[in-house]
Amino acid sequence: MAEDERDAKVTQRYRELGGEEPARELDAAILAASRRAVDSRPAPLVAPTGRRGWYVSLAAAAILVLAVAVTVHVERQSPDAEVATRGMVLQGPASTAPAPTPAPAPAPVEVRKERARAAPEGGARRDEFAPEPSAKPAAPPLAQAPARAADAQGTLASAPRAARAMSENVAARLMVQADSPEQALQGIVDLRRQGRHDEADKALAEFRKRYPDYRIPPEMLEKVERR
Amino acid sequence: MGEAADEELMLAYRDGNAAAFETLYTRHRGRLYRFVLRGVKSRAVAEELYQEVWMRVIEARGRYAPQAKFTTWLYTIAHHQLVDHWRKRGLTVVALDEGEAVPDGSQDPAARAQAREDLSRFAHALAALPPAQREAFLLHEEAGMTVAEIAEATGSGLEAAKSRLRYAMQKLKAVLDNG
Numbered sequence: 001m002a003e004d005e006r007d008a009k010v011t012q013r014y015r016e017l018g019g020e021e022p023a024r025e026l027d028a029a030i031l032a033a034s035r036r037a038v039d040s041r042p043a044p045l046v047a048p049t050g051r052r053g054w055y056v057s058l059a060a061a062a063i064l065v066l067a068v069a070v071t072v073h074v075e076r077q078s079p080d081a082e083v084a085t086r087g088m089v090l091q092g093p094a095s096t097a098p099a100p101t102p103a104p105a106p107a108p109v110e111v112r113k114e115r116a117r118a119a120p121e122g123g124a125r126r127d128e129f130a131p132e133p134s135a136k137p138a139a140p141p142l143a144q145a146p147a148r149a150a151d152a153q154g155t156l157a158s159a160p161r162a163a164r165a166m167s168e169n170v171a172a173r174l175m176v177q178a179d180s181p182e183q184a185l186q187g188i189v190d191l192r193r194q195g196r197h198d199e200a201d202k203a204l205a206e207f208r209k210r211y212p213d214y215r216i217p218p219e220m221l222e223k224v225e226r227r
Numbered sequence: 228m229g230e231a232a233d234e235e236l237m238l239a240y241r242d243g244n245a246a247a248f249e250t251l252y253t254r255h256r257g258r259l260y261r262f263v264l265r266g267v268k269s270r271a272v273a274e275e276l277y278q279e280v281w282m283r284v285i286e287a288r289g290r291y292a293p294q295a296k297f298t299t300w301l302y303t304i305a306h307h308q309l310v311d312h313w314r315k316r317g318l319t320v321v322a323l324d325e326g327e328a329v330p331d332g333s334q335d336p337a338a339r340a341q342a343r344e345d346l347s348r349f350a351h352a353l354a355a356l357p358p359a360q361r362e363a364f365l366l367h368e369e370a371g372m373t374v375a376e377i378a379e380a381t382g383s384g385l386e387a388a389k390s391r392l393r394y395a396m397q398k399l400k401a402v403l404d405n406g
Contacts, residue, residue, distance in 0.1 A: 007396055007399075007400050009400070009403050010396060010399045010400050010403065011368060013345075013346070013349045013399075013403060014349070014353070014368050014399075016346055016349075017265075017346065017349070017350055017353075019257060019261070020257075020260060020261050020264055021256065021257045021260055021261075022256055022257075022260045022274065022277060023274070026274055026277070026278060027252070027256065029278065030252065030278060030281045030282075030285075031248075031249055031252060033281075033282060033285055034240070034245060034248040034249070034252070034281075034285050035245045037285045037286070037288070038240070038243050038244075038245045038248075
């Protein structure tokens with residue numbers, strides 16, 4: 001069809017218009033651009049293959065490791081201690097999680113609070129003789145405190161006065177803390193049993209000062225007096 | 228390399244062979260330049276558009292696939308550049324530059340003057356064609372395209388391309404006949 005339309009005279013006349021060509025500078029600029037494009041090698045539209053493929057795998061692995069690490073970190077930083085504890089229990093003793101176990105620390109606090117609440121309500125009256133109201137049963141502290149004092153007597157040169165003052169202090173405290181004469185006598189009995197006779201003597205003397213009209217039963221008298 | 232088909236050269240350039248592009252460029256530079264030059268008014272604009280066409284070719288090398296003739300692809304890019312230009316600046320024509328080639332068929336000054344006048348009338352007739360007809364004619368003359376290829380390069384229907392080329396030929400032939 002085009003051939004039919006073609007007119008040789010038209011074509012000849014068109015050719016006579018001249019064979020204009022682009023300037024050499026324009027040619028040079030375009031060719032230089034084409035070479036730069038080849039040299040610079042912009043990122044291809046398809047996934048790289050072959051020897052350049054390794055960094056894609058490396059990047060993917062790095063991203064995966066980072067994602068897992070962040071997830072684990074966020075999970076461990078969770079403020080829900082119960083969940084965290086449960087998680088550690090589920091992990092078992094073989095777990096290497098560095099988080100401290102929360103159970104041991106608060107337990108003593110709870111025990112102390114519980115005992116402090118129970119003390120005024122009665123129950124184990126041996127607490128009455130403890131040097132500190134919040135301490136454990138009276139006997140061990142009472143036994144330990146003088147024992148520590150005895151140690152001090154043996155090691156310090158000026159111990160006698162201090163030990164005497166301490167025993168007087170123990171006797172006085174025993175009388176103050178006892179709610180009744182019977183409790184006070186029982187405290188003296190405890191001191192006798194522990195072999196702390198000096199303190200028992202002082203406590204007995206203090207008892208007689210505080211309860212001058214109290215008649216100590218004979219069977220109790222045998223227990224509180226030194227033999 | 229010089230005997231290779233356009234499509235092979237473009238594929239070679241896509242794969243990093245800069246020399247293939249140079250061969251390809253040398254093969255098409257003149258015709259593409261004239262196609263663009265006669266489609267616009269200003270030489271400076273023509274050079275700008277011409278360079279832009281080749282830049283598009285360079286940029287698109289990674290996407291090039293020889294699904295059609297290279298010339299069709301190349302002139303399709305050029306067509307889009309011209310269309311953009313026409314849309315921006317209106318439908319304009321290119322004027323013949325001073326000192327353009329004139330057939331030297333006769334030493335007679337009167338005959339030479341007549342030939343110059345005939346050529347000038349032809350150039351003005353070409354410039355006066357509607358842009359679509361002029362483009363069809365230039366694609367036919369410069370790129371050697373068939374009607375089907377013109378239709379493909381310009382994104383028009385086959386009948387439309389055929390009509391444009393026929394009207395362009397008739398008008399230009401009339402100028403010659405009346406001369």
